Amino acid sequence: MTSCFGACMQAQAPLVSFPATALVVPEPLGVVLVFSCWNLPLGLALEPVSGALAAGNVVVVKPSELAPSTAAFLAANIPRYLDPKAVKVILGGPEVGEQLMEHRWDKVLFTGSANVGRLILTKAAKHLTPVALELGSKCPCIVDQLDSKRDRQIAVNRIAGAKWSVCAGQACVAIDYILVEEKFAPILIELLKSTVKRFTATPECMAKILNTKHFQRLSNFLDDDRVARSVVHGGSVNQKTLTIEPTILLNPPLDSDIMTEEIFGPLLPIITVKKIEDTIKFVTSMQKPLAIYAFTKNEKLKHRIINETSSGSITFNDATVQYVVEGLPFGGVGQSGFGQYHGKYSFELFSNKKAVFKRSFLIEFMFRYPPWDDSKIGMLRHVFNTNYILLLLGLLGLRR
Structure with a gap:
């Protein structure tokens, strides 16, 4: 069943x-399957x-166990x-997720790790299910030199809040590592130290690690002597x-696990560069991230980050807050995922954009039909x- 409900878009004929x-007429895909994850489970x-x-779809949702x-x-409560x-x-x-993926679906949305995402894609290929x-x-965070003490503190507040105050860094949009000029690094580190002490003065200010498995994974990062x-x-x-x-x-070693794997926890590496412009080369040498964050007033640097990097989103002078902006699409690119939702983009994700073209019988051009001759071919060229x-x-x- 197809109905516009104001969502039909007129195209140029x-x-x-x-x-x-x-017209572009959205129609429901059918029956869709949604796998949600544990860190923002509602x-x-x-x-x-x-x-x-x-x-207009029918939905099956599989929450994280x-x-x-x-x-x-x-x-x-959903049935209520x-x-x-x-x-x-x-x-x-x-095992339930695997059984669900044995069935044919009209769309699957999965939120979670890349390893499980690959399994979902493999299962979906059997039925050519779009995923x-x-x-x-x-997710990198570029921190430029900020002249104002107030601006520096605000930047550090937002970095520390995004990294440690929500989920203890256990979020896909959390800052994974910082890039900063060598000469500014000591100032940034001291500000981070004092700010995190204020923010986590009591144990209840920090979330626990999800479970023993994830705790051990994070601990293993620190077990590397070089790290x-x-x-x-x-x-x-x-x-x-x-x-x-x-x-x-x-500056932990760039070939260590903490710098090659997603951290997803309260560990924050800081990598120094000679010039702030070098951060762009560093970011583009890595896999395309879900988000890039940059704290800077340098408009030229902002322009270069937008035009020379690829990511699901870019946020300047804040972090993680882009997720709550309903007017912006949320999603990754490359290894950080594909497909976007949020607001109208959720509607579009789960819709088929059906092309509808209506003509009348008023005018008929015979040059579109054979037998062909030079005159008809000339008309078609026009x-x-x-x-x-x-x-x-x-x-x-009047013209041949």
């Missing part, structure tokens, strides 16, 4: 087809579900407020409470070149 109307489930429903309380909440024939919640672990992937990445020697703040871990102190590292003046002269017999 070629003049040669006059009178005609061209938002990353309900937002795509609402977009899929708005587009790693957030069992939220998953149970969704399973208990939404038509159970339109939305169904399926609970379970990886949107929202994956993680190493451990780069720690300039923090570094303590507590397996019993699954907590890791906000940790700042200065059409393809959109040279309607010569076409009109030809139709009137």
Whole structure:
């Protein structure tokens, strides 16, 4: 079933087809499957579900088993407020996800790790199911020299807040590492140290690491002696409470795991460069990230970052807040994913843009039909070149 509901878009019809109307009409894809993740378990489930429903689809949502309380909440409450024939919640672990992917779907949205994303794509290929992937990445944060002490402190507040105050860095849009000029690095580090102490004065200010598996993965980063020697703040871990102190590292080896894998935790490497412009080369040498952050007043640098890098988003002078801007699409590029949602983009993600072209019987051009001769071919050339003046002269017999 197709209905515009104000979402139909008029397209330009070629003049040669006059009178005609061209429309782009969105239609539901059908039955879609949404895999949500554990770190923002309500938002990353309900937002795509609402977009899929708005587009007219039937939705099955599989919440992450790693957030069992939220998953149970969704399973208990979605049927109370939404038509159970339109939305169904399926609970379970990886084996349930694998069983779901054995079925044919009209669209799958997966939010999670790149490794699982590859498995989803492999399963989906069996039925040629279109897939949107929202994956993680190493999101860089470029910090330019800021002359004003106030600007420096605001920048550090926003960096520390984005890295350590929400999910303890366990978010796909979290800052993964910082790029800064050598001469500005000591100032930045001291500001980060004092700010993180204020922000995490009590234990409840920091989120725990998700589970033992993820805790061990993060601890292994620090077990590398070369990485451990780069720690300039923090570094303590507590397996019993699954907590890791906000940790700042200065120039850990670029070939170490902490600089080649997504961190997804409260560890923050700082990499120094000679000139701030060198940060662009560094960013482009890495996989395309979900987000790039840059704190700068340099308009030329901003322009270069926009035009010379590729990422799902760029945010200047703040971090992670782009996720809550409904007017902007949210999604990655390359290894950080593909497919975008948020606001109208959620509607578009779960819609088929059907092309509709309406013509009348008023005008008929016989030069479009065989048998071909030089005159007809000449007319067709005028059409393809959109040279309607010569076409009109030809139709009137005033030009061969």
